[in-house]
Amino acid sequence: MPPAMSWNSLPLELGDRIIDHLHDDPANLKHCALTCRTFLRCSRFNRFRTVIIKERNAVKFLQLLRTSPVGRFVHTLITITRSTNMPSFGPYSNVLWVEKHLPELSKALPFVRTLEMQRYDTPRASTFTGFTSVESLVFKNSLISNINQYRDLLCSFPSLRSARFQGCMIGKSDQVTSPEPKIPSLRTLDFILSQLDPLSFVEWLLTQPPSDTLERMTLSPLQKPTIAPAGSLLKAVGTSLGELRISIIFPHAQDSIPDVPYDQLSLEDLTNLEFLSFGSPAAHAKLNPIHIDMSFSWYAFMLESVTSRCLQTISFSLMTGDIDEVTKLSDWERIIQLLSSSQFTKVKEFRFYILADGIEEFVSDLRRSLSALDEAGKLAFYYTYDDTLKAEFPTVQCSSARDEGVVEHSRSQRRTRD
Structure with missing residues (x-):
């Protein structure tokens, strides 16, 4: 680069494009963020676009959110918990940290579009009500007690457009009641290697908006x-x-x-x-x-x-x-x-x-x-x-x-x- 030129003399879009090539290199994105203010925004955008939360780093990430505006760059949030069949833990104790921290996370992450929960059993709809911007919901290898719980879960995301259940088990409900409010109008519905009572599920689903918007x-x-x-x-x-x-x-x-x-x-x-x-x-x-x-x-x-x-x-x-x-x-x-x-x-x-x-x-x-x-x-x-x-x-x-x-x-x- 000629001596008379500097990074600031380049178009902002070109600088962003260069840093975008580091999207899968968190170490160098961190270095870029610390280099100068010009690098900061794009570096944060790539570094925090997808965040994976586990029990060991949840508190640390919350502390970062309280002192930094990085939460507005998070578009995909993935939580991973331990399997509930581990003998050293009580029933569902492995997801208590999720239920404890998700409400605060939802307030600090206003632009999350995709929420993925892995090995998360018996999800409570009240835990997710703060994620009003979520459009895509993914559950992997999880247990949902019954169809009514599944229904309440979908209703807790007002902007939901896509729901994917992979390796999940949804229990049977003796009676499936209509939720208030109704579930959002889904455009994508995926069931992969999952089990549920098909007859009661379909009978209920056909009374909901997704039946004609999928x-x-x-x-x-x-x-x-x-x-x-x-x-x-x-x-x-x-x-x-x-x-x-x-x-x-x-x-x-x-x-x-x-x-x-x-x-x-x-x-x-x-x-x-x-x-x-x-x-x-x-x-x-x-x-x-x-x-x-x-x-x-x-x-x-x-x-x-x-x-x-x-x-x-x-x-x-x-x-x-x-x-x-x-x-x-x-x-x-x-x-x-x-x-x-x-x-x-x-x-x-x-x-x-x-x-x-x-x-x-x-x-x-x-x-x-x-x-x-x-x-x-x-x-x-x-x-x-x-x-x-x-x-x-x-x-x-x-x-x-x-x-x-x-x-x-x-x-x-x-x-x-x-």
Whole structure:
């Protein structure tokens, strides 16, 4: 830099852009914040945009908030507690520090948009009433006593637009009452590896605003008792839903065709569906102690029921076990026929997320079977290497090459990590 120039002579936006490259380097962001006033604002923005709170650092962070304005830079707050099955702690003692500090945190963090709670059992709605700016709520590996408690929890966030429950258990309520005030109009609702009473939950949900405002939904996995209620929910959301991620599992049936009511889970009413993602049967077989049927029948049933003319993308997640089964099942041949049919001529991309070794022959066969789509540049293969994430969230795949290791598009087109 010429001697006559200084950092202050550069446009402010350019300086911010340079510091933005340190967004995942907290040590150097701290140094930048201490360098000069010009660096301070952008350094704090990146350093405190996402904050993770545990019992050991909660008090220290609260002390910082009392003496510094960094709270206004926090957009994502994540709390992590210990598991309640630890013998050295009493029942739910591990979350007492959360209930103690969250009310004060909510006052000091006025612009939090995402609140994520990990391993937090029996949440009390009163603990969260101060988070009026939260739009996205995430609960992971948590226990919610009953649907009424779940309902009260959602009602405590007036600005809520997205709710995600991953690895959670929601208990059954003898009677589900209507809350006052009503829950916010959700746009996204995700249930991933979670358990709840499907019938009473859906019956209650259909009386609430989210039933006709949902734009995105994840149901992974559905089991036989949940298929009919899930079908009622899909029918109710109708034209509002634009994105659906789904997987179905059921126990393996010996020497017989599994009695699974696929006809109750139709996509016929989703006339504005744009993105449809199918999870991996093998992923759930890997996670469940019982033997899971590896059939692709539900893929074909759901594809046949599609009526949306707005569909842009169809994606499939396939693991090693799936690849082994594909060569044995006639269901896959039916799927190939459907993808090549006039029903999906307006689809712009067919994605295959593959986590398996030695898949060259499978990909070659798939290209030959879908040669017309391949020639049109509509096939995309995403090879993933982190099997932990893909197995745990089989239907929650990234929607772009940015989050993947290697991406091979049809023919000569290639996209790699940004």
